Amino acid sequence: MPWPSRKRDKGAVADKKEPDAKIAKTENETSDKEEEEMSAKPPAGSSKSGWKNWKKKESESGGEESKITYCHWLLKSEPESRLEKGVDVKFSVDDLKAQPNQTTCWDGVRNYQARNFLRSMKLGQQAFFYHSNCKEPGIVALVKIVKEAYPDHTQFDQKDPHYDSTSRKENPKWSMVDVQFVRMTKRFIPLSEIKAHHLAHKADGGPLKDMMLFSRQRLSIQPLTQEEFDFVLSLEEEKPH
DNA sequence: GCCAACGTTGGC
DNA sequence: GCCAACGTTGGC
Numbered sequence: 001m002p003w004p005s006r007k008r009d010k011g012a013v014a015d016k017k018e019p020d021a022k023i024a025k026t027e028n029e030t031s032d033k034e035e036e037e038m039s040a041k042p043p044a045g046s047s048k049s050g051w052k053n054w055k056k057k058e059s060e061s062g063g064e065e066s067k068i069t070y071c072h073w074l075l076k077s078e079p080e081s082r083l084e085k086g087v088d089v090k091f092s093v094d095d096l097k098a099q100p101n102q103t104t105c106w107d108g109v110r111n112y113q114a115r116n117f118l119r120s121m122k123l124g125q126q127a128f129f130y131h132s133n134c135k136e137p138g139i140v141a142l143v144k145i146v147k148e149a150y151p152d153h154t155q156f157d158q159k160d161p162h163y164d165s166t167s168r169k170e171n172p173k174w175s176m177v178d179v180q181f182v183r184m185t186k187r188f189i190p191l192s193e194i195k196a197h198h199l200a201h202k203a204d205g206g207p208l209k210d211m212m213l214f215s216r217q218r219l220s221i222q223p224l225t226q227e228e229f230d231f232v233l234s235l236e237e238e239k240p241h
Numbered sequence: 242g243c244c245a246a247c248g249t250t251g252g253c
Numbered sequence: 254g255c256c257a258a259c260g261t262t263g264g265c
Contacts (some may be wrong), residue, residue: 076251111260133251191252218250219260 017176070223071214072211073127075179077105077142080134085161090098093129093141093184102181103146106221107154108162110174114221119149121177128224128232129181138190186236192241194232207231 057222079092096104109115122145129141151172154160168171194213201209207227212219224232 078251113260137252153244218258219256220250 030145046217060160069225070117070120071122072224072229073121073125073145074130074139074222076129076130076132076220076222076225078133079097079131082133087161089161092131096129096141096143096179096181101179105152105176107152107176108160109152109176109221110162110164111220113216114219115173115175117221118175118177119221121145121148123148125130125136126182126229127179128185128229132220136188136190138188138192138194139185141184142182143179143215144182145177149177152176153175170185172175185233187240189232189235193235197231 059060077091077093077096078089079094081088081090083089095101106118109118125142125145127138127145129143131137131138152162152174154162155164155167155172155174156169157163164173191213194208194211197206198208198211198214199223202206207225208231211224211228212222216222
């Protein structure tokens with residue numbers, strides 16, 4: 001599994017907590033500045049300016065480069081049991097479907113870049129549910145964001161494998177969103193197949209040429225452009241390879 | 242601020 | 254289970 005250590009317990013209370021979420025938002029706004037720096041590590045092998053441009057692209061809207069607007073996501077989760085500090089972090093799509101409302105909070109993200117993506121997610125946006133660290137890695141389902149970023153309570157829980165002793169209640173470092181199951185993809189879309197398209201597209205300029213699954217392989221929360229999302233989704237109509 | 246050591250992710 | 258590809262930490 002990724003960082004998201006799905007909790008089998010609570011099924012996330014979508015909505016209801018409006019005040020909390022608001023407070024979190026304003027707090028995050030200010031805390032963002034300081035933490036942004038440490039999170040802003042250039043990808044290995046890329047220049048500083050390249051990274052700056054990338055960051056710029058993300059915040060701007062309008063202009064040449066801003067076709068890079070992300071409105072879809074890929075969320076990794078581990079469908080097979082694995083112990084992290086004595087706690088099983090397994091969370092498969094079946095586990096998601098078994099939650100009340102088929103909804104869960106996406107807690108346990110402890111990576112700044114992933115966190116920043118979490119915080120930019122908007123209500124109603126769709127995401128791929130991806131099985132990682134397992135026999136058959138790949139996309140199994142569609143989910144949607146049903147609650148925007150709010151503080152991840154597991155950072156304050158000493159018994160949680162993702163407890164963070166450096167985080168303050170007044171200024172939480174880590175956020176989570178709530179996601180709800182939408183549907184299974186019409187078929188399993190294996191990583192191997194997505195990768196094959198990615199390689200082909202690098203040569204011919206197709207839609208998956210820059211897909212983050214391959215350029216930032218370890219990121220558990222990844223954005224997709226509309227084009228990337230549409231192309232990957234179109235694969236479910238094809239025959240398996 | 243550089244960079245080596247270390248830790249983690251995750252495909253294979 | 255191996256190990257490549259990173260992200261983080263800490264010495265200097």
